[in-house]
Amino acid sequence: MQFLHKAIGGAMQIEHLKEFLLLASNMSFTKTSAETYQTQSTLSRHIAAIEEEIGAKLFIRDTHHVRLTEIGKAFYEDSQITVEDFDRSMRHVESLKKRGEILRIGYLYDAARGLLPLISEAILRSNSNIVPEYQALEYGDLMQRLRQRQIDLCVTLDIDPDLGDSFCRVYIGRDTYYATMPKDHELAGRESVTLEDLSKQPIIFPDPKAMGAINAYYRRALKASEYGIEPAAYYKDIPSLAYQVECGMGLALVFRHHQERYGDRIAFVPIADLAQSCRVCIMWDKRIENVVQGSWVQELRALEK
Structure with a gap:
């Protein structure tokens, strides 16, 4: 040394x-x-x-x-x-300053918002000395902080195959891609669209540097290679994407959980031939179990669906 x-x-x-x-x-x-x-x-x-x-x-x-x-x-x-x-x-x-054991929880905006009370109750049941500390983050920042142990656990979409076996996961839901477009777009009034329909439109992709895992997942979902789809533009966060779609810069795939927040501004249409969906999970590095004491792991695992 x-x-x-x-x-x-x-x-x-x-x-x-x-x-x-x-x-x-x-x-x-x-x-x-x-x-x-x-x-x-x-x-x-x-x-x-x-x-x-x-x-x-x-x-x-x-x-x-x-x-x-x-x-x-x-x-x-x-x-x-x-x-x-x-x-x-x-x-x-920090725990001494707050007189409790801090558990830093990052969560993926709307994907986790409705689940946080359930998760918080489970954590607090496990140890009354634990103080949950929350951060709402975009996917790229969320996963970076988890890797670098700047947060202890996160509530996110399980789409990154590169994380490996050192991370524990508890699956608590599912989410699905929808096509989103301006409300006056020709496809907006349909009950559903197809991947072929989307391949004829300009598509806004996740930024590959800021959101590499989602970019790769997005390409697989769209079958971009098969349909010859190339990005018309990029986005780095969902609020910016909603604005770009609303302004007519292109169509996009978004997860269904964003509809509650942005459905009054842009249209959300199911994709008939897209079976791509992913699981929502609570995720943490196994090593944190030796740092934050209590039965919180068992309580979280009891939430699994």
């Missing part, structure tokens, strides 16, 4: 260590910069600063691959412990 001791004794920022851990997990500067909402050059500078501070290279980079050096592998193991200890210490400080 000599490299890590030297680094922590210097000016290294804990957020840069978290970026290093994410990069070591992704092995992709492109993916990591997207998930941390910064440019690749900024990420590279942060990694270079760590390497300069410890006096050793952490990654081997060539045209097609990124991989850890032997020192990088050792630094990765030590950094995980350091970041977890730091997060645990900060949580302890």
